[in-house]
Amino acid sequence: MEKILVCIKRVVDYNVRIRVKPDGTGVVTDGVKMSVNPFDEIAVEEALRLREAGKASEVIVATIGDSESQQQLRTGLAMGADRAILIETAAGVDPLTAAHAFRALVEQENPDLVIMGKQAIDDDCNQTGQMLAAIWDRPQATFASKLEVEGSTARVTREVDAGLETIEVDLPAVVTTDLRLNEPRYVKLPDIMKAKKKPLETLQLADLVSDTGEQIVATHWATPAARSKGVMVSSVDELLGALKDKGLLA
Amino acid sequence: MSKILIVAELDGNSLNSSTRKCVACAAATGADSIDVLILSDQCGAAAAAAAQIAGVNKVLTVEAAHNAAPLAAVLAPQIAAAAPGYTHVFGPSTTFGKDVMPRVAALLGVGQVSDIMSVVSDRSFTRPVYAGNAILSVEVPADKIVVATVRTASWQDAPDGGTAAIEALNVDCAIPGHTRFVELASAASERPDLQTAKKVVSGGRGVGSEENFALIYKLADKLGAGVGASRAAVDAGYVANDMQVGQTGKIIAPELYVAIGISGAIQHLTGIKDAGTIVAINKDPEAPIFEIADIGLVGDLFDIVPELEQKL
Ligand SMILES: Cc1cc2nc3c(=O)[nH]c(=O)nc-3n(C[C@H](O)[C@H](O)[C@H](O)COP(=O)(O)OP(=O)(O)OC[C@H]3O[C@@H](n4cnc5c(N)ncnc54)[C@H](O)[C@@H]3O)c2cc1C
Ligand SMILES: Nc1ncnc2c1ncn2[C@@H]1O[C@H](COP(=O)(O)O)[C@@H](O)[C@H]1O
Numbered sequence: 021m022e023k024i025l026v027c028i029k030r031v032v033d034y035n036v037r038i039r040v041k042p043d044g045t046g047v048v049t050d051g052v053k054m055s056v057n058p059f060d061e062i063a064v065e066e067a068l069r070l071r072e073a074g075k076a077s078e079v080i081v082a083t084i085g086d087s088e089s090q091q092q093l094r095t096g097l098a099m100g101a102d103r104a105i106l107i108e109t110a111a112g113v114d115p116l117t118a119a120h121a122f123r124a125l126v127e128q129e130n131p132d133l134v135i136m137g138k139q140a141i142d143d144d145c146n147q148t149g150q151m152l153a154a155i156w157d158r159p160q161a162t163f164a165s166k167l168e169v170e171g172s173t174a175r176v177t178r179e180v181d182a183g184l185e186t187i188e189v190d191l192p193a194v195v196t197t198d199l200r201l202n203e204p205r206y207v208k209l210p211d212i213m214k215a216k217k218k219p220l221e222t223l224q225l226a227d228l229v230s231d232t233g234e235q236i237v238a239t240h241w242a243t244p245a246a247r248s249k250g251v252m253v254s255s256v257d258e259l260l261g262a263l264k265d266k267g268l269l270a
Numbered sequence: 271m272s273k274i275l276i277v278a279e280l281d282g283n284s285l286n287s288s289t290r291k292c293v294a295c296a297a298a299t300g301a302d303s304i305d306v307l308i309l310s311d312q313c314g315a316a317a318a319a320a321a322q323i324a325g326v327n328k329v330l331t332v333e334a335a336h337n338a339a340p341l342a343a344v345l346a347p348q349i350a351a352a353a354p355g356y357t358h359v360f361g362p363s364t365t366f367g368k369d370v371m372p373r374v375a376a377l378l379g380v381g382q383v384s385d386i387m388s389v390v391s392d393r394s395f396t397r398p399v400y401a402g403n404a405i406l407s408v409e410v411p412a413d414k415i416v417v418a419t420v421r422t423a424s425w426q427d428a429p430d431g432g433t434a435a436i437e438a439l440n441v442d443c444a445i446p447g448h449t450r451f452v453e454l455a456s457a458a459s460e461r462p463d464l465q466t467a468k469k470v471v472s473g474g475r476g477v478g479s480e481e482n483f484a485l486i487y488k489l490a491d492k493l494g495a496g497v498g499a500s501r502a503a504v505d506a507g508y509v510a511n512d513m514q515v516g517q518t519g520k521i522i523a524p525e526l527y528v529a530i531g532i533s534g535a536i537q538h539l540t541g542i543k544d545a546g547t548i549v550a551i552n553k554d555p556e557a558p559i560f561e562i563a564d565i566g567l568v569g570d571l572f573d574i575v576p577e578l579e580q581k582l
Contacts, residue, residue, distance in 0.1 A: 034537070038403035047404050115372070116381045139518075144399050145384050147372035150342065154376035159343050159449040162369045165511065175452065180365040181465065181520065182281070183456035183512045187341065190448040199501065199518055200511065235381030235414065240407040244398070244543070250564040256577045259549070262565045266547055268469075268526050269582070 021076040021169060021191070024067040025131035026101065027122060028060035030085050030092040031142040040243045047241060056092045059137025061099075062197040065204040066167060067135050068100045075169050078102050080129060084113050084121050084225060097215035098207040104218065109225035115143075116235055117225075119151035124228035126156060131192060133174070138163050138196040149196035159189035163198040272392050274301045277349055277361040277370065278308045278320055280340070285319040287466055288362030288420075293323050293428035295420040296360055298389040303327040307352055307439070309345050311338035317436045324431035330439040339451035340366055346373035351441040353378055353415065358392075363419035363521075364465075375417035383408055383418035397421070401517045402540040422465065423523040423544045457510045459497075461487075464513060467496030469526040470545075472515055474538075475502035476531020476552065476571060483508050485575045486530060492582040498522070500532045516541035531571050534559025551575070 032038065033053040040047050056064075067079045081096035082105040083089045093104035107121050126134065139146035153160035161167075161176035165184065168175045169191070178185045179198045253259045263269045274296040279286040289306065296304045305328040306320040313331035320329045330352065336344055349370070353359050359374060361367035363385045375382040386395045387405065393416060394409045410416045464470060471493060473486040483503075490497045498515040499508065515522060517537040523544035530551045532538060539562055542548060550563035553570050560566040567574060 032400070034401075037536075038400040040404050047400060114381055116376060119376060141517075142400060144401065144517075145372075145382070146368050147375070147382050147384060150369065150372035151376035153343070154346060154373040157446075159446075160369075160373065161449075162342070163365060178365075179511050180369075180454075181512060183454060183510065185454045186452040188450045188452055193448075200505065235411075236383060237409045237411065238406055239394070239409055241399075242396075242405045242407070244402060244405050247543070247548075247562050247564070250548070250560075250562075250566060252560070252566045252568070254567070256567070256574060256581060259565060259567050259578065260581060263526075263547075263549070266564075268547060 021070070021132040023078045023080060023129060023131040024070060024076045025126065025129060025134045026060070026063045026067045026079060026081050026096065027134065027136040027148070028064060028081050028083050028092055028096055029057045029137070029140045030054050030083060030089040031057045031140055034058055034141055040241050044240045044242060054088070054091070056095050057137050057140050059139060059197050059199070061204040062199065062201050063135040063137055064096050064099050064101060065202045066197060069202065070169060076132070080105060080131070082107065082122070082125060084109060084118050086110055090220060093220055094212070094215050095207065097218045097220070098211040099205060100211070102218065104220040106220065106222045107225050107228060108222055113225070114235055115145050115147035116151055117229055118148045119155060120229045121225055122152050123155050133169070133191060134194045136194065136196050138198055149194050153194040156194070159193040160196070161187055161189050161193060162196045164195050165198050165200045167195060167201065272299060272301045272357045273355065274299070274304045274358040274360060275353060275356040276304060276306045277359065277367070278306050278316060279362050279364060279366045280308070280310055280316050283310065283312045283315050285316040286362070286364070287427055288364050288367070288422050289320060290323055290427040291422045291425040292360045292362055292420045293325055294425040295386055295389065296358070297325045297428065299358070299392040301358070301392070305330055307349065308332070309337040309348060311335050321434040321436050322430045322432055323428050325428055326432045326434040329434050329436045331436060332439050332441055336445050340370070341449050341451055342370040342373050343446050343449040345370050346377055347443040347445070348441045349374045350377035351443040352439060356415065358416040358418070361419050363421045367419045371417060371419050378415055378417060380414045380417055383410065383416065385421040386418050387421050387424045401536055402543055403536065421521065423521045457512065461490060462494065462496040464496040464498050465520055465522055467524055469493050469495035470498050470522060470524040471495045471528045471530065472498035472500065472532060473503055473508070473530050474500035474532030475506060477503060477508060480508045485571070489575055489579045492579050495526070496524070500538050529559055529563070530575060532559055533557050534562065
């Protein structure tokens with residue numbers, strides 16, 4: 021296998037307590053810690069492991085976002101990716117537009133494998149990988165917890181509601197990661213220095229995708245209704261009593 | 271005029287109850303008609319079950335050997351071929367629907383609304399974002415087909431009471447050979463299914479080992495409950511992955527949820543927000559799980575759980 025393309029998205033760090041703006045126009049992102057989407061970090065790690073196992077020769081990380089997203093690309097490079105591509109746009113993109121942009125990138129780069137996260141933890145859409153696979157007319161293996169590449173096929177174990185499903189796909193294909201695929205490596209300081217010298221190319225979204233018009237319009241953000249305050253009990257007997265009062269035990 | 275097509279999910283040859291949730295959501299949009307599409311190598315039993323759901327007008331079946339396993343790459347072109355004439359195509363927000371529906375949407379050239387929690391109008395919905403820490407209202411433009419997944423924990427099962435006609439459907443599309451099913455490994459369990467159980471008992475990292483999980487199972491069996499787990503418990507190998515509850519596991523809404531040795535990380539809480547009553551047992555009084563628990567008990571689970579089990 022020659023090339024692996026990994027799509028990584030800049031998102032609000034998973035440890036940040038999310039606050040909805042009082043006017044309902046979004047969530048507060050000013051001064052908030054941003055990171056690589058956790059599933060995408062797993063995607064980078066998997067690509068690096070394939071390269072280290074001699075199954076691929078080059079790992080490219082790509083993102084669609086504003087110039088700040090270069091930070092996340094540098095993280096990918098520091099982890100060990102060979103080069104990075106920023107598809108620049110001032111506004112956020114919906115999954116279908118992202119899929120079309122990655123489709124255009126795939127046309128240019130001809131990767132044998134595209135690894136993406138199963139979902140971005142900001143929009144929680146869980147769509148982009150499947151959409152890319154559809155418009156590229158290639159296989160998809162979503163929610164991967166194990167990936168084995170042998171020649172021109174990949175065998176992927178998927179985390180599904182019923183258990184673990186294994187499928188085989190011809191390459192090129194799109195694989196989306198689940199949390200148990202691997203544990204991403206820590207980036208060390210010398211790697212961060214080295215990453216600064218690695219190539220980072222910038223493309224314009226508008227040059228790759230003609231219609232970036234909004235498909236689904238977000239109209240309002242709200243804070244979810246809070247659960248009402250509960251009670252603390254101090255013994256098993258009190259707990260049983262409280263459950264009986266609620267009619268949950270006979 | 272809205273006409274909704276629902277993509278049924280099957281467990282083997284039987285209808286998964288997520289399909290009923292989709293019907294409930296479709297009905298809430300005020301649909302003029304609701305059809306259910308079944309793709310399988312043996313559609314009979316699932317079609318008969320779907321035909322009895324109240325509110326369903328027609329059940330369409332595409333019976334073919336290549337539909338034996340639910341491969342998204344194989345099913346999506348068939349669903350897209352069946353879609354013209356419909357204003358909406360819905361599927362469940364289970365791993366089945368999450369896998370196939372975006373592929374259908376992209377083939378139809380439209381975006382997808384993931385995880386419908388509530389219906390505002392036939393083209394406007396709410397859905398959770400940021401692990402359920404914000405609720406987003408979205409609107410689909412009038413000229414676009416609405417492709418969406420339905421967040422199963424937000425909807426009741428549509429009841430029986432219908433007598434829909436069942437029709438075989440011919441879909442004209444190429445079936446790709448690039449994706450092949452190999453196997454499905456499921457840990458067979460006699461216990462109630464986690465996603466539909468009225469009561470669920472879950473264990474976390476605090477349970478400490480696979481052996482100790484026996485405590486959780488015993489308590490669950492006394493309560494007639496399904497068993498779940500936190501991601502930490504799954505990662506540590508105490509239980510199988512299909513028992514994970516949370517943002518990246520199962521989103522559930524049982525009447526009673528008992529969290530044992532679980533700290534209450536937001537990603538876990540996302541999975542249980544719609545539970546009726548949440549009970550937390552944890553030795554750390556500061557554990558965040560107590561902030562959302564209806565009934566909290568501070569103490570060592572190795573004392574509390576056996577006592578509770580014995581007194582039930
Ligand atoms: C992108 C992403 C997605 C995630 N998705 C999920 C998900 O879907 N589901 C999920 O659960 N997590 C998920 N997580 C992980 C989540 O952040 C937490 O790490 C995880 O939920 C912690 O599990 P836990 O509560 O069992 O473990 P811990 O946080 O380690 O808590 C263990 C608890 O057990 C208590 N305890 C220990 N011993 C005893 C005892 N003897 N008696 C009583 N109490 C005891 C401790 O006080 C502690 O509160 C996700 C994380 C990320 C980054
Ligand atoms: N703007 C983006 N830049 C880079 N990758 C993205 C972007 N949007 C989505 N992705 C990829 O698609 C995956 C799924 O995202 P989503 O469909 O938004 O949940 C993410 O984990 C990323 O791998």
